[in-house]
Amino acid sequence: MTEAVFRADPPDARRCVVLADGVTVVYHRPSGLTHILAPPAPEVLAAMSEGDADTGTLIARLERDHDLSGTDDLRGTLTARLVELETAGLVWRP
Amino acid sequence: MKHEFRVTVGPVGFRIGSDWKQPLDRMRRLYQGYPVPDIPDFTVRLFAQRPWRKIIRPSVTIGGDYMLPDAQPMALAHGLLAAEMGMNLQMALGQRRYLVLHASAVERDGKALLMTGESGAGKSTLSALLGERGWRFMGDEFALVDLENGAIHAFPRMVSLKNEAVALFEAQPDRLGPIMHITPKGTIRHLRPPEDAIARMEESARPAMLLFPRFGFEPAVREMGEAEVFVRLTQASTNYVALGEAGYDALTTLVRSVPTRAIDYPDTERAVEAVERLWADLG
Numbered sequence: 001m002t003e004a005v006f007r008a009d010p011p012d013a014r015r016c017v018v019l020a021d022g023v024t025v026v027y028h029r030p031s032g033l034t035h036i037l038a039p040p041a042p043e044v045l046a047a048m049s050e051g052d053a054d055t056g057t058l059i060a061r062l063e064r065d066h067d068l069s070g071t072d073d074l075r076g077t078l079t080a081r082l083v084e085l086e087t088a089g090l091v092w093r094p
Numbered sequence: 095m096k097h098e099f100r101v102t103v104g105p106v107g108f109r110i111g112s113d114w115k116q117p118l119d120r121m122r123r124l125y126q127g128y129p130v131p132d133i134p135d136f137t138v139r140l141f142a143q144r145p146w147r148k149i150i151r152p153s154v155t156i157g158g159d160y161m162l163p164d165a166q167p168m169a170l171a172h173g174l175l176a177a178e179m180g181m182n183l184q185m186a187l188g189q190r191r192y193l194v195l196h197a198s199a200v201e202r203d204g205k206a207l208l209m210t211g212e213s214g215a216g217k218s219t220l221s222a223l224l225g226e227r228g229w230r231f232m233g234d235e236f237a238l239v240d241l242e243n244g245a246i247h248a249f250p251r252m253v254s255l256k257n258e259a260v261a262l263f264e265a266q267p268d269r270l271g272p273i274m275h276i277t278p279k280g281t282i283r284h285l286r287p288p289e290d291a292i293a294r295m296e297e298s299a300r301p302a303m304l305l306f307p308r309f310g311f312e313p314a315v316r317e318m319g320e321a322e323v324f325v326r327l328t329q330a331s332t333n334y335v336a337l338g339e340a341g342y343d344a345l346t347t348l349v350r351s352v353p354t355r356a357i358d359y360p361d362t363e364r365a366v367e368a369v370e371r372l373w374a375d376l377g
Contacts, residue, residue: 015339017346019320027342032335034328034342036321 003055006082007094008048014090016042028090035088044081048091055079095139100130104238104249104295105192106185107131110177112140113148117173124174124252124271124286136160136188138180143167156180160187172274175282178252185236185249186332192238192247193337193344196330199232199246200224205302206246207373208237208352210330213279216309219259220365222285227366231291232299236332241340244347245298250291252284262362303376304354307365311358315368318356324349 015027024042026035037045040062047053047061055078059068068074085091095111099118102108108131112118117140139157142148153167154176160183168176185194197210198221207229209217218234225231232248240247252271255263260283263270271284306318306326327345328334334341353376359365 015342017350019324019346019350021319021321023321025321025324025342025346027339029339032338034334036325 004093005052005054006091007052008091011049031089041081045090052094101125102129102131103251105247107134108136108181109134110138113142117177120174120271121177136184140176158184160184172277174271175274175277189333193341194332195237197237198234199237200229201232201299202229204299206299208304209307211306216307220307222253223362223366225288231287239344241344246301247298248295250287250295255283255285257281301352304352306356308358313364314358316356318354320349323354
């Protein structure tokens with residue numbers, strides 16, 4: 001079975017402010033909605049901005065930029081975050 | 095309309111038209127000395143839905159530039175409250191120049207203390223009390239956040255004293271409006287702000303502390319995470335969504351720059367003590 005491919009807006013489609021407690025407040029320009037994201041959702045969103053990606057491609061991008069050693073069930077975690085971001089309208093399936 | 099009254103509150107000009115003279119006479123008395131706008135920002139209309147309702151069991155419907163379609167008419171005896179509600183409604187639905195926070199505000203040394211929370215939390219009473227005790231009263235209902243520089247603009251309309259709070263100011267009858275029983279918010283009496291609050295209402299202030307007071311609980315002070323503060327302020331703002339990115343900028347800047355605490359208090363005296371203590375530590 002092929003993995004679902006997701007797409008996100010380019011980085012200039014949103015504004016991000018990281019608050020002191022570690023969550024990121026995202027203003028999504030195309031929709032005018034504000035989202036509050038906990039890690040690793042902001043990192044996933046940033047990695048998705050490079051272009052369409054399935055979970056495998058996303059893992060490769062994240063491993064390039066972040067130290068993910070010791071993360072349990074990375075694939076499952078990222079798939080769950082992608083589904084949440086899809087529900088929020090920040091990523092979608094092209 | 096048959097009767098008209100104009101008033102400027104903070105940076106906002108209002109025109110209030112009415113089918114009846116009485117509510118506007120009461121406003122003229124309480125708002126005496128406030129500036130009069132040439133071109134108002136908002137219009138409020140107090141009108142009878144049917145011609146005979148001007149006279150027979152007169153009932154006041156609130157209208158204006160912005161209206162709530164299902165608003166119930168109010169008794170003429172509550173006409174002053176209807177006018178105030180109409181003004182609030184214009185601000186809540188129509189204001190685009192400032193981020194409107196449902197919060198009270200007082201100022202000292204050019205720095206503003208904001209107090210927000212649910213209805214009945216005591217933010218209005220607390221701001222009125224502080225306004226009598228060395229602080230400049232900036233407003234009991236709305237704090238206006240400047241979208242360019244984050245400053246707080248005053249909106250010192252009449253203070254809406256509710257229920258138990260009415261008794262706190264009975265010694266100053268010249269500043270009080272008529273007592274109104276059985277209104278949608280219980281017993282209400284309007285209080286004219288202190289004279290310095292009116293004279294200095296064009297002065298903005300830098301936000302320096304934000305409190306979420308809660309009346310009727312044992313004294314306690316709790317720190318709040320920025321995410322919780324942000325979410326609660328989006329709920330406390332009447333126009334955050336409408337302002338789009340400008341509102342996002344103003345609110346994230348406010349949340350990241352201002353120390354915030356939740357305070358519980360059993361009575362107003364203890365609340366004033368807690369505010370003074372926190373202000374000395376954080377303000």
